[in-house]
Amino acid sequence: MGLSPLIFGQVWAEKMIKKAAILVLAIGLLLSVVSPVSTHAQTELAILESSATAEFPTQLSFSLSTESALNITDIRLHYRVERDSFARVTSEAHIEFTPDTSVTASWSWDMRKTGSLPSGSIVEYWWSVADAGGNRVSTAPATVRFDDARYLWQSLAEGELTLYWYQGDDSFAREIMAAAQDALARLAEDTGAHLTKPVRLYIYASAQELRGAMIFPQEWAGGVAYTGYGVIAIGIAPNNLWWGKRATVHELAHLVTHQMTFNPYNSLPNWLNEGLSMYAEGELEAIYINYLEQGVAENSFISVRSLASPFSAFAGQTYLAYAQSYSLVEFLIDSYGQDKMYELLGTFKQGSSYDGALMRVYGFDMDGLDGLWRDWVALKY
Numbered sequence: 001m002g003l004s005p006l007i008f009g010q011v012w013a014e015k016m017i018k019k020a021a022i023l024v025l026a027i028g029l030l031l032s033v034v035s036p037v038s039t040h041a042q043t044e045l046a047i048l049e050s051s052a053t054a055e056f057p058t059q060l061s062f063s064l065s066t067e068s069a070l071n072i073t074d075i076r077l078h079y080r081v082e083r084d085s086f087a088r089v090t091s092e093a094h095i096e097f098t099p100d101t102s103v104t105a106s107w108s109w110d111m112r113k114t115g116s117l118p119s120g121s122i123v124e125y126w127w128s129v130a131d132a133g134g135n136r137v138s139t140a141p142a143t144v145r146f147d148d149a150r151y152l153w154q155s156l157a158e159g160e161l162t163l164y165w166y167q168g169d170d171s172f173a174r175e176i177m178a179a180a181q182d183a184l185a186r187l188a189e190d191t192g193a194h195l196t197k198p199v200r201l202y203i204y205a206s207a208q209e210l211r212g213a214m215i216f217p218q219e220w221a222g223g224v225a226y227t228g229y230g231v232i233a234i235g236i237a238p239n240n241l242w243w244g245k246r247a248t249v250h251e252l253a254h255l256v257t258h259q260m261t262f263n264p265y266n267s268l269p270n271w272l273n274e275g276l277s278m279y280a281e282g283e284l285e286a287i288y289i290n291y292l293e294q295g296v297a298e299n300s301f302i303s304v305r306s307l308a309s310p311f312s313a314f315a316g317q318t319y320l321a322y323a324q325s326y327s328l329v330e331f332l333i334d335s336y337g338q339d340k341m342y343e344l345l346g347t348f349k350q351g352s353s354y355d356g357a358l359m360r361v362y363g364f365d366m367d368g369l370d371g372l373w374r375d376w377v378a379l380k381y
């Protein structure tokens, strides 16, 4: 069966193209082989290329290619994460490879071993390389953003807050932004506390998808504040907006509190930290009011001193602990005003002890607060 002229013509043309391509490739190879030899013969140790790729949430991969006239004997990656810290920690990874004059190296940060970073984290990194002649070079520091690129994020920014979301329309995002801005305004008015640094809020479309962004998710996690990173991740289905706005405000207030009080010496008493977040949410929900009423009726409150520690120690009493925290903050703001609360936060920022800060600002310690608050709450409920 003979080929028709048309098909024959096409085959011939393809052959010609292939030949041409091979020729171009050959010239290319020749150039790439020849040119480095002629220049690199006198050239010092050099880093030719460096890059980083994020595979959220498990891995951040770095790669490098380097050449020298002498064998390359040592390659290290230096990296650090941008976050609030008083001791700036730089990590170092020694790369294993076979010494050669040309080396392509790579290294992966496996977050399943170290715990993950939140989406949007910025990692600064640089390489240092040495050859057998004792020459050493480093790349200039570069940054890579560890973004959750599995979703197509839209964004909305106002003031220090940027909101990222991928499900729901513009009005969904605007409603959450409005709730957040209202809460920030209320916090500033009642406590003087405000954001001093940018905050990024990532809204996943469900609690399940939020957990998919975490390596070791906790079953209950509906929202997480990564205070040191200025990041909040939260799962809000568009039909769960009422809960979503409260949860957003709660976590956002944790970032405000963190920014206002972060210091290398001491943390905040938990009742103050959680109480401010509960207070920012607005009116106390009925279930918490029930706990306060029951506490008054049965005289079954937890001591302020105990509430200074993490609440997990009080299994089964979590609701009461949160209700009391809200009420303690409300008591301090209602009785002593915005100025004193602002002063209290400022005193904690200096690293003050729990009793010391209260004494200095209000003239009573945690036990004194406990007594005054119990009288106040008994009248209220």
Ligand SMILES: [Zn+2]
Pocket (backbone or CB within 6 Å): 250, 254, 274, 277
């Ligand atoms: Zn909280």
